[in-house]
Amino acid sequence: MCNCDFFIMGFSMQEYQPQTLEKAIQQVWNENRTFKAVEDPDREKFYCLSMFPYPSGKLHMGHVRNYTIGDVIARFQRMQGKNVMQPMGWDAFGLPAENAAIQNKVAPAQWTRQNIDYMKGQLKSLGFAYDWDRELATCDPDYYKWEQWLFTKLYEKGLAYRKKSVVNWDPVDQCVLANEQVIDGKGWRSGAPVQRRELEQWFVKITDYADQLLDDLDKLDGWPEQVKTMQRNWIGRSVGLEIDFPLADETDRLSVYTTRPDTLMGVTYVAVAPDHPLSKRAAENNPELAAFIEKCAHIATSEAVVETLEKEGVDTGIRVRHPITGEQLPVWAANFVLMGYGTGAVMSVPAHDQRDWEFAKKYGLPIKVVIKPVGGELPDVSEGAYTEKGELVNSGEFDGIRSEQALEVFAKVLGEKGLGRKQVNYRLRDWGVSRQRYWGCPIPMIYCDSCGVVPVPEEDLPVRLPEDVVPDGAGSPLAKMPEFYETTCPKCGGKARRETDTFDTFFESSWYYARYACPDQDKAMLDERADYWLPVDQYIGGIEHAILHLLYARFFHKLMRDFGLVHSDEPFANLLTQGMVIAETWYRQNPDGSKTWYNPADVEVQRDDKGRIVGGVLKSDGQPVEFGGIEKMSKSKNNGVDPQAMVDKYGADTVRLFTMFAAPPTQSLEWSDAGVEGAHRFLNRLWRLVQRHAEEGTAAAVDKAALTSEQKDLRRAAHEMLKQATHDIRDRLHFNTAIAAVMSLVNTLSRFEPQNDQDRAVLQEALELAVLVLSPITPHIAQALWEALGHEGLIVDQPWPQVDEEALKQDAIELVVQVNGKLRGRIQVPVDADKTAILAAARAEPNVQKFIEGKEIVKEIVVPGRLVNLVVKG
RNA sequence: GCCCAGGUGGCGAAACUGGUAGACGCAAGGGACUUAAAAUCCCUCGGACCUUGCGGUCCGUGCGGGUUCGAUUCCCGCCCUGGGCACCA
Numbered sequence: 001m002c003n004c005d006f007f008i009m010g011f012s013m014q015e016y017q018p019q020t021l022e023k024a025i026q027q028v029w030n031e032n033r034t035f036k037a038v039e040d041p042d043r044e045k046f047y048c049l050s051m052f053p054y055p056s057g058k059l060h061m062g063h064v065r066n067y068t069i070g071d072v073i074a075r076f077q078r079m080q081g082k083n084v085m086q087p088m089g090w091d092a093f094g095l096p097a098e099n100a101a102i103q104n105k106v107a108p109a110q111w112t113r114q115n116i117d118y119m120k121g122q123l124k125s126l127g128f129a130y131d132w133d134r135e136l137a138t139c140d141p142d143y144y145k146w147e148q149w150l151f152t153k154l155y156e157k158g159l160a161y162r163k164k165s166v167v168n169w170d171p172v173d174q175c176v177l178a179n180e181q182v183i184d185g186k187g188w189r190s191g192a193p194v195q196r197r198e199l200e201q202w203f204v205k206i207t208d209y210a211d212q213l214l215d216d217l218d219k220l221d222g223w224p225e226q227v228k229t230m231q232r233n234w235i236g237r238s239v240g241l242e243i244d245f246p247l248a249d250e251t252d253r254l255s256v257y258t259t260r261p262d263t264l265m266g267v268t269y270v271a272v273a274p275d276h277p278l279s280k281r282a283a284e285n286n287p288e289l290a291a292f293i294e295k296c297a298h299i300a301t302s303e304a305v306v307e308t309l310e311k312e313g314v315d316t317g318i319r320v321r322h323p324i325t326g327e328q329l330p331v332w333a334a335n336f337v338l339m340g341y342g343t344g345a346v347m348s349v350p351a352h353d354q355r356d357w358e359f360a361k362k363y364g365l366p367i368k369v370v371i372k373p374v375g376g377e378l379p380d381v382s383e384g385a386y387t388e389k390g391e392l393v394n395s396g397e398f399d400g401i402r403s404e405q406a407l408e409v410f411a412k413v414l415g416e417k418g419l420g421r422k423q424v425n426y427r428l429r430d431w432g433v434s435r436q437r438y439w440g441c442p443i444p445m446i447y448c449d450s451c452g453v454v455p456v457p458e459e460d461l462p463v464r465l466p467e468d469v470v471p472d473g474a475g476s477p478l479a480k481m482p483e484f485y486e487t488t489c490p491k492c493g494g495k496a497r498r499e500t501d502t503f504d505t506f507f508e509s510s511w512y513y514a515r516y517a518c519p520d521q522d523k524a525m526l527d528e529r530a531d532y533w534l535p536v537d538q539y540i541g542g543i544e545h546a547i548l549h550l551l552y553a554r555f556f557h558k559l560m561r562d563f564g565l566v567h568s569d570e571p572f573a574n575l576l577t578q579g580m581v582i583a584e585t586w587y588r589q590n591p592d593g594s595k596t597w598y599n600p601a602d603v604e605v606q607r608d609d610k611g612r613i614v615g616g617v618l619k620s621d622g623q624p625v626e627f628g629g630i631e632k633m634s635k636s637k638n639n640g641v642d643p644q645a646m647v648d649k650y651g652a653d654t655v656r657l658f659t660m661f662a663a664p665p666t667q668s669l670e671w672s673d674a675g676v677e678g679a680h681r682f683l684n685r686l687w688r689l690v691q692r693h694a695e696e697g698t699a700a701a702v703d704k705a706a707l708t709s710e711q712k713d714l715r716r717a718a719h720e721m722l723k724q725a726t727h728d729i730r731d732r733l734h735f736n737t738a739i740a741a742v743m744s745l746v747n748t749l750s751r752f753e754p755q756n757d758q759d760r761a762v763l764q765e766a767l768e769l770a771v772l773v774l775s776p777i778t779p780h781i782a783q784a785l786w787e788a789l790g791h792e793g794l795i796v797d798q799p800w801p802q803v804d805e806e807a808l809k810q811d812a813i814e815l816v817v818q819v820n821g822k823l824r825g826r827i828q829v830p831v832d833a834d835k836t837a838i839l840a841a842a843r844a845e846p847n848v849q850k851f852i853e854g855k856e857i858v859k860e861i862v863v864p865g866r867l868v869n870l871v872v873k874g
Numbered sequence: 875g876c877c878c879a880g881g882u883g884g885c886g887a888a889a890c891u892g893g894u895a896g897a898c899g900c901a902a903g904g905g906a907c908u909u910a911a912a913a914u915c916c917c918u919c920g921g922a923c924c925u926u927g928c929g930g931u932c933c934g935u936g937c938g939g940g941u942u943c944g945a946u947u948c949c950c951g952c953c954c955u956g957g958g959c960a961c962c963a
């Protein structure tokens with residue numbers, strides 16, 4: 001195979017030098033194309049995918065953690081005999097490239113490609129087992145051509161359409177602001193109050209797939225329950241009642257949707273969005289209302305902003321009739337009702353909805369109780385709404401009906417009047433994919449005065465994004481480039497105008513996982529190789545993507561399925577959502593109240609005699625800095641730790657080991673320089689231990705028939721470690737406890753001093769197990785130690801070792817004895833001792849006797865292999 | 875505001891299906907080696923108390939209740955921290 005033993009000749013007997021070692025081993029992988037994935041129908045495939053990075057400049061610790069998790073899984077599965085594919089690529093379109101362009105006057109394309117080059121080098125230095133032949137970048141026309149193609153197909157099928165929707169508009173910079181660019185209601189660069197502005201934009205009908213997206217969650221056994229719950233809530237399917245409130249002047253009706261039809265008789269007013277047509281019409285001769293609408297037009301569009309606003313409203317003066325009683329009810333314009341959401345109107349029941357209650361109290365609107373606990377008293381609503389379900393009261397002929405029956409009852413009654421109907425509703429809204437941005441995939445549509453909207457024909461795709469553009473932050477550059485937007489109509493050949501908006505970047509990241517199967521296919525979006533590799537067997541990424549990215553990707557998969565491009569319902573069989581990487585923050589208060597943040601690497605931490613942080617000083621000037629808590633690594637708090645500096649100092653294996661050891665993958669990981677040192681110390685210790693053993697030459701195989709009890713103990717320790725680590729890695733993805741098990745074994749082995757050949761044989765076996773188990777986590781040092789232990793070839797091609805059940809057997813075990821659930825003693829019993837013997841031994845234990853003496857034993861519990869509990873009375 | 879998580883020694887964590895709370899590591903303290911330092915190795919390490927010692931007792935998993943022979947684990951209520959909220963990715 002490969003001539004791998006050449007480098008160990010140079011490294012054995014020496015101290016551990018990760019930098020040279022890692023480079024040499026990476027070169028061997030490279031030259032042997034060790035991680036190239038080839039379709040092979042005869043082998044079980046394993047597609048391991050980590051969420052691809054946005055090429056922001058350099059890797060951050062979140063990437064390192066994400067990709068190490070993926071790499072450990074990929075390497076482990078390879079040792080399990082699977083045909084593993086682990087690709088990597090670049091989520092290359094996005095806002096930061098435009099911001100960098102404005103700041104540095106560099107074209108986003110150039111900036112992005114430079115970042116990709118640098119970050120690729122970083123990924124290589126970390127030793128990840130990627131098949132680089134499958135690399136892709138979403139800003140490549142060869143890639144985005146196919147999503148343009150799919151979009152035109154969606155349009156033909158009626159799944160893509162245009163409608164008006166609201167954006168945050170910066171009146172100074174004359175551009176649309178992303179939610180994160182709106183700070184306290186103002187544009188981040190201009191500082192001008194944002195304006196809500198309606199734009200004609202493209203939408204994709206994800207709501208047509210809402211039921212599938214909801215129902216198929218039940219098939220995703222390999223997904224965290226938490227993520228499935230979030231998606232279910234996000235889709236928010238409900239069965240309720242759509243109710244019409246006729247306008248008092250009979251000119252029109254106002255429709256609302258409710259999931260609480262049981263409270264219909266308690267409606268005391270109706271609330272509409274400030275920009276609802278009714279509200280706008282009423283404002284024409286109502287200056288107070290007009291002022292309110294104008295005020296609301298400066299509220300940012302994000303739900304988090306709208307939902308935390310102080311609830312405000314104005315009476316529109318319009319009256320509607322209650323659909324059952326005919327009673328006149330006021331219509332209020334309220335800032336918490338959203339126009340783009342349902343019908344833009346809600347019925348308000350202050351007695352049974354807390355938000356309505358607060359609004360009613362504020363404006364002196366009536367509160368009418370219509371629900372009480374079944375068989376109970378009228379609830380007190382003087383301090384807040386009664387939101388439980390129950391039975392109807394004060395509802396005339398409907399009194400006594402249960403909340404659960406109300407939907408059917410009112411659907412029938414209102415149905416007969418033509419004023420209501422049962423309806424399934426979703427919280428999920430259609431996916432708005434238009435962005436008024438430059439650095440994105442052009443939406444492949446053409447507007448012709450005579451033919452209307454015309455999709456770009458397949459033979460004209462891709463619509464290429466001009467790459468030599470430096471945006472200046474004022475408006476969309478494409479809309480100012482006639483050479484881009486001036487075109488001819490594909491239908492009539494007349495003068496026409498191209499769409500200048502680009503896709504939401506979630507569009508690219510919604511199908512990249514499939515394209516990795518066949519990145520070189522230039523005749524189609526996907527080919528049969530996708531059927532071999534899909535679905536992804538293990539997907540790994542941050543919990544922050546639990547809803548949007550993962551929902552869009554699931555949706556895209558179903559779209560591609562319905563176009564015959566893939567043949568499964570779901571893209572990701574197993575999902576691991578990793579926690580954040582956090583670190584200490586340090587700051588100094590400036591005179592103006594702002595804070596200057598200092599990187600933890602520049603701070604000397606001061607601790608008390610217990611080791612608690614009491615303060616810190618800046619290394620450069622020796623002056624104190626304040627401790628700001630432990631937070632997510634970020635630019636704004638300047639607490640990012642540069643992975644490259646760590647790799648340069650300790651080597652990739654140490655960084656990988658620490659990130660896997662410090663916490664289980666799903667939890668947040670607190671960075672600790674001291675912890676990294678500890679991981680490095682451990683690798684050094686293991687290195688010396690193996691070298692010391694190897695200096696005497698490798699040992700023969702263990703003679704299992706002639707083991708001393710000490711040798712048996714050592715073998716048991718080794719195989720118990722293997723059993724534990726295999727379970728932790730394969731079944732739980734808890735790499736921290738697998739590493740702890742190896743550390744424990746290495747501690748035991750360090751204390752063992754071999755006296756004879758059989759001792760050395762047992763030690764050799766244990767060392768091999770330790771090295772094999774560590775190899776997915778710290779692959780470079782594992783390769784070197786594997787050779788030191790006398791093996792040729794690559795450790796990545798070794799099968800995962802088997803637990804020797806024989807080695808785990810014991811003659812006697814220790815049981816814990818409790819009295820009334822409190823630990824009182826320990827007993828040694830033979831493994832096969834029966835219950836009577838165990839209980840006798842437990843009662844005879846001296847300390848236990850102190851607690852049962854003179855008392856009546858009322859119950860005796862024996863948990864096999866674990867404990868005895870004696871329950872006494874008196 | 876709404877949805878989803880999390881909270882255990884000085885710190886990161888472990889306890890897998892309700893069964894020994896704190897494995898493993900870090901920090902700290904003590905010792906060995908060294909002319910010295912670094913590195914390395916050994917010991918101690920949740921709190922309070924009892925005991926010459928061996929060892930033992932009580933308390934302790936955010937807070938308050940509950941279920942159970944037994945609760946970090948299950949149930950109810952609360953507090954705090956984090957993630958997401960549709961144009962950051």
